[in-house]
Amino acid sequence: MKGNVIVGQSGGPTAAINSSLAGVYRTAKDRGAKKVYGMLHGIQGLLEEKYIDLSNHITTELDAELLKRTPAAFLGSCRYKLPEIHEDRELYDRIFEILNKLEIEAFIYIGGNDSMDTIKKLSDYAIITGHPTRFIGCPKTIDNDLALTDHTPGYGSAAKYIGTSMKEIIRDSFCLEYSKGLVTIVEVMGRNAGWLTGASALAQGEDCEGPDMIYLPELPFDIVDFRDRVKALLEKKTSVVVAISEGICTADGKYVCELGNSVDFVDAFGHKQLSGTAAYLASYIAGEIGCKTRAIELSTLQRAAAHSSSRVDILEAYQVGGAAVKAADEGDTGKMVVLQRLSDDPYQCGTEVKDVHKIANDEKLVPRNWVSKDGTYVTNEFISYVKPLIQGDVSPVMVDGIPRHLLTPKELCER
């Protein structure tokens, strides 16, 4: 590379997103990039010329290792949707002016569906205007809902955390209840795609039955049928544990969490903010069956728990970052790096690049035949798919009993 590289992070953070950043940095440096800039808070910060020179933050090889083990977006994230090109050409001109000033040869954006939309629009604009900067997307999302890639970096670590925590919750639940029966409802992230909720089945093993039922958002949720199934389970066992997606909806399209209250909160991308699904169901079941219930939201830690990340995931995230820089260096633009699974057992997976136009805004859902007929569990196909992605651990660098992370850029914390 002769010019400079700029990299940004966008959307919900993950435990692996900084490993991709480390991969971008290392590969760009190895390929001769003079400067590797990091946008602060993605494209939104770049518009205000907020960026850092990553060499000032990753000064040693140990720093790069710490970065791989640091959760959340090191550079700060954003949820900023670029307008269509024809709606605001000035905005695009401003971005490209900044890219010119920084002599950017490659622009790498690490993110999910919304971020790939940014890559698509910027690469389109560059092609229209004959601008030489190349734009490559680097997949990232715990939701695993990106099209064309076998899976997304970030998903494996989240799945491992969910499987582990679910198993611990099941132990906790078994030991608590003696006679009357206890129903524990665990709410897992995933608005429309059930990849994360399905991963709760990973708790299953010789030493654990796993959750009793798993409800994905892909299928309509029948609350009366749910109640009856819980009731039947309580006749056989004292503790019933159910994993549900935050996004489950009734057959008429109403979110279950909206059955109880009327909060209706929409983010910058027009996504409804959901929460309280487990709490609603716990109070519903308590009222209907008269047993004890509790609601547990796995919440933010699903994406932030770097202390429990998957080695396969962290390594793949790093590779994907490197592959993005390589693709840009070799002349690609308007592409996203994807993971291509070659085999399940032994697990083998490589990277490729694909046209970002085929990916952006297209949500990959759990196939119907990976969910049991009655819609209350995932199948063995699902488990065979996810199991390779949670293998191996990344030991946190422990200092004084707590995992050490790479120091947050000062600019991120202050006003």
Next chain:
Amino acid sequence: MKGNVIVGQSGGPTAAINSSLAGVYRTAKDRGAKKVYGMLHGIQGLLEEKYIDLSNHITTELDAELLKRTPAAFLGSCRYKLPEIHEDRELYDRIFEILNKLEIEAFIYIGGNDSMDTIKKLSDYAIITGHPTRFIGCPKTIDNDLALTDHTPGYGSAAKYIGTSMKEIIRDSFCLEYSKGLVTIVEVMGRNAGWLTGASALAQGEDCEGPDMIYLPELPFDIVDFRDRVKALLEKKTSVVVAISEGICTADGKYVCELGNSVDFVDAFGHKQLSGTAAYLASYIAGEIGCKTRAIELSTLQRAAAHSSSRVDILEAYQVGGAAVKAADEGDTGKMVVLQRLSDDPYQCGTEVKDVHKIANDEKLVPRNWVSKDGTYVTNEFISYVKPLIQGDVSPVMVDGIPRHLLTPKELCER
């Protein structure tokens, strides 16, 4: 020992309670106990003659290692309060009949304040009736609120999990918010004692500022002052993270979680069930300041996250179990094993036994001078106290990407 030993677990489980069980089992076997029985669901199960022979479950040395790494009460727990002796002598007679039948020489009960009450009453009854069985309590509680012991097994692992998760949440929060300001309120367990909430300060280090404020339940909570402090912080930084105890109360003694709704749920020991404190404050702050807010409950995983336990804690829990058997074997009864800290640096800690009458139902709170003057943080004394307790890790035995636990006794799961 010539007779048999019976051991039970009671109260809220922890990540270390089974390490104490392993210590009881190993030491009892080493000292010649013929049988080591485990009560299922504590004294409540024993009353229905529900128990297992632990030799059928811990058959190899690997099993014992797995048991140390298995969260929640392996034997099942209960929240069962014995009546006063004069209120129901028949009940006591029934218990002692079962103990006679099983030829129990030593009765070990692993639990918190309520469990020590059980040890007190049973040992009193044995003394009154001249019964030879000896009763020893083994401290356990994530709450760390037991008197006379420097700290309780279970607390160190919970503190480590809280410090680690808090640090991950702080990273997650920093990266999310760009301009408008985000207030994250993290709810930590601890009804009356702030030991767990104070442990959130462990997130602090060269690489992390730690939470911005910490509110313990020992001090009255002033919601208007809280709002003003959050407002002032938001002028300096975009992300404000606050740790609060679930049990914080206003000056007139009202739980903060009750300000919003009227749920008033009491458990078998007369403790109010609390939750929703963070949710209430998040919606209050959003309304008052107009910034984004989010509420995170660390919930059950605080006590169940064996995957992140402290080596010091797991080892001490094991020692305390062994010391309980030793004390009983040497003729003690009506005692609890306590941890006696000899020095902070290097950390040294031994076990002793103390009269359970001095312990039962006496809650140890965080001293006022371990909280800052303005009541919004813990002091260095607090941090020096807790830091040795979170040192070292216990590698989970990973099988196929997920921690392996010792198989739950079948009797615990089924009706």
